Amino acid sequence: MIKFTLNGKTIETDAPATVRLLDFIREEQLLIGTKEGCGEGECGACSVFVNNLLQNSCLIPIGSIEGADVVTIEGIMESEQFKNLDESYSHAGGVQCGYCIPGMVMASAALLSQNPHPSEAEIREGISGNLCRCTGYNMIVDAINLAAKKGDGLWQKK
Amino acid sequence: MNLKDISTSVPRKDHKGKVSGQLPYISDVKVENMVYGVLFRSPIAYGKIKSIQLPDLPEGYEAVGAEHIPGPNYVKIIKEDQPIFANEWVNYIGEPILMLVGENLDVLYRLLDEVKIEFEEHQAIYTLEEAIKQKSAPGVNMANYEFGESLDTITSIELKAHQIIEEEYDTGYQEHVYLEPQGMLAIYKEDEIVVQGSMQCLYYIKNALVNALDCGDDDVRVVQSPTGGGFGGKEEFPSMMACHVAVAAKAVKKSVMLVFDRSEDMVVTTKRHPAKLKYRTAIDREGNILSMCIEIFLDGGANVGLSSVVLQRALLNSAGVYKIPHFHAKGYVLKTNTVPNGAFRGFGAPQSFAGIESHIGHLSKLANNDPLEYKRKYLVKQGDPTITKGNFRDPILMEDMIEVLLKSSNYKKKKQKYHQLNQQNQRYKKGIGTSLFLHGCGFTGSGERDHIKAKVKLAKSKDDQVSLKISNSDMGQGILTTLSKIVAKELDLPLENVLYPYPDTKEVPDSGPTVASRTTMIVGKLLERAAKKLKAQWQTGVEQEVTEDYVHREMIPWNEKTFTGDAYPAYSWGVNIVEVEVDTLTGNIKLEKVFANYEVGKVIDDRVMKGQIDGGLAQGLAYGYLEKMTSKEGKIQQKSITDYGPPTSLDVVSIQSKVFDNPYADGPYGAKGAGELTLIGGAPAVQAAIEDALQIPFQQIPITPEVIIESLYVREGEQG
């Protein structure tokens, strides 16, 4: 039996320990915001937070997250921080096909919570594991920059 | 909607669902009674299937193959050479032979391993080089065209010329790496099969299904799912997947889902054609061009698919943006026993532009001229003939665009400065380079009139909402927003009152595929006209419908046989300037600055346009130096994203771009095509910048660090 929290909800499961967190989220919990782009840690579409840290859920066997706090995009969707990112992405034009975007938003949130006023280089570094094939990244970088500016105070370290 | 200028950006209509991840892509969909399909693929490059031995299939698991196809066993594209399930010959590693379907993927993968197929292997052709050598062997030449000045005339010019310059130029594969892997679902119903998935061309798929299922028009329906990137990779390829799932669904009477793993996607789906381009140019004493002959060879892969059309575009762009005296070109698509190549943003043009920009750049050296100055001497002007005896009838703003870019990039000063710096810095060398390019908008020649015959519909509901009924896909490029915006502005409706549901062939007429930079210009124009018509007959609170059909503007008629006439109704234009720094110890290239000017008639939405510029350029630049895919004995070597190497956020830099207005009469608000154009100038500008930094000419893209180190090594050897 493996026990952890997912978006604040306690999960107890007897799924095999090797099941990928990604599959658990998508297939068992039917949360579709976490996407699969590569299944080997190379694209970031499956990004989630584990204990507040950005991680690739395709590389996590659920047996290893006993007791952990897991948050997917659905878990932050109602937050002020998400709203800030949502508006900034819209304003800066950071979204095209959208497949990378939930992962990108998770990476953006992870970055801003650690570093509320990142430089351009720090932003690029922060999303460097999130592949986007449509945008060439620049408008996403602009979006994060804007979120940092408009979200003054929101992203202060807790 | 009351925008003073159509270009003013509006929020994307699909933003909410995408930013929250709640918009379901095909792999997010589950339907009742759904099973998965997995494909057994040929492990050999060329041979005959002798026998197929299936493992014992547990209950609920079935095998589906050629014998289950109600219609003929080929994917309807252009020629009938692509089997749905190969059952006699296999022509490449990865070619689908049969599908296993069942509920559990784990079980399916295990069963796949137990399928045993005996082959009689035959000698395969693995490389374009080999195919060129065997060009006249039966079946190798899949398509060819030739046009231009007579060879007799050219020979007599060459005889009198000061020098004949011959160059050979090679371009590599490019993989789309749309972030959403290919996926297709066939929903089984008693009286119809609904095929839903990630796609660009609904009616291509529909036609392929009607053919494969040998059924009536109403027995199949194709619905686009939100599509996570296409770039041409979801142009013709999904037709095959659609046939797979539909045939399987019919056979097992269940809904069948087929979604690729990334590595499967990288290995078996279509790619940009590797090409060889040969240039033979006669010049006079001053380095002026007297004549030019070009030969283009495209590696078609195992079946022709759309390759002949790709070759046409490659040839039509073979002279770049230049008016070359006495020009002659011919080209071939050759068969190799490798994964079939197909559509990719630019569609043959990127290869040609890389080649011609490189060649003209090298000629400029012989003329002792700055490459850009030399290129400007030959730049086409309004009224000039095209290489196919068509006409550049609209104004061309290239001179202005170049001037503005030279100023904003400070090109001349920088070029000098870098040459000085490079004297001092042994390790790092800086360079700056340019590219000039165009893109013919829409289908080649009379394609729109003869093949596509686009039709659009606008449907107004009682509550005065207007729906776009067209078969075009938003795959990220933004037409959901831009096309809605055209209609909203025309009808003076709020954008929310204009709807553009994901298209379903049951609901929408065939407005053509979402390809060839045609959607905004052609479909957008039809929508604009339809909206005008609707406005004229608008009755509040009443359901109304209007349709519009494509009208061909007759110019110089296109003749595919002689390859003459106006190949395109209009052209979009671009200039790029790129700065790089090359590490001579490692050959690594750092992009430093990118400047880009474009002319696309009229921008329909500034933000969407910038997205096309930044995304297209990232792909185009990477095509020139970063992304490398190779095939060895018929096997793709780079099976993961990392091994292939598309750019990350740390590999691109911000791009200073500007778009010039030059409204085109037959485009909505003057708009022409923009989606492919932005990719084309990237690679040649990167090459020019690298050459400027190292003062070494290159004859290929991508110019990887491996290529650079080898060239430096050779140069060192030459200098002793």
Add this chain to the structure above:
Amino acid sequence: MAEKIIAYRFDCLDQTLSQLNKENCAIIAGGTDVMVMYKSRRGVPPKIPKPIVFIDHLSELKKVYQNQKDLHIGACCTYSELLGNPLIPIVLKKAIKTIAAPAIRNRGTLGGNVCNASPAGDTLPLLYVYNAKLLLRSVKGDRIVPISDFIQGVRRIQRESNEILVEIILPSVLDDGAHVIFEKVGNRNADAIAKVGFAGYIRLNGDGIEDVRFAFGAVGPTMIRSVAIEKMLLGRTVPLTDSDIAQVVAAFDKIIKPIDDQRSTALYRKTVALNLLRYFLSMKQYQPT
């Protein structure tokens, strides 16, 4: 048809060790190598052929501390944890920053990089020039092995099946005054696997070379290091003469034998490895890092 998966996750190291003593298990730390190595196709869990033991939560494996001048790094420290730790040498941090991208660095561990023993492991060239020692523990006790003995080939290590790597020890690193550099050559600027890695280490006494070490990654089955070649330079003064440099480069030219693969060519790897070496040797001055 789901098979039974056996997996352990104990609260402390001792229990983990005693289980390992009973049963040959697959150890998973961050899992960033294991999950890829045993990956199945889409939708199916990886197929790991042994019972699994998770160790990345064990606090005994997450300590970083100084013991005299030696630095002890817990095997299960993630890269992100090390980046945030002031004891970790700057150049090692620089190497860590070249690894993958933030999400992987939040999971991948230093111990995993060592035990995975990939020729492209990015911390390995530096660990080799630091003369890293590995502390291995089993129910039978501890043993300490130099990293160059522990790693024997591509994914081959000298670990008994009942042992866990507990610490990576960098002897004397905290007060050493050496100039140390690291260069990674990959196909792009993030999420890249090394095509060539190079670490150089030089310690001077005045102008004279007191100690010098080089390690090359991704150009052979393991890191390439040669104490014999290094010795040729002891006592020489910097800047080195052209002939000294040429001699060292020629000596490495003989022993570096890379391969062609999907990422690069043998010629490239060798040329670049030697270029980086030559560049390091040609520096006019060296400052303690």
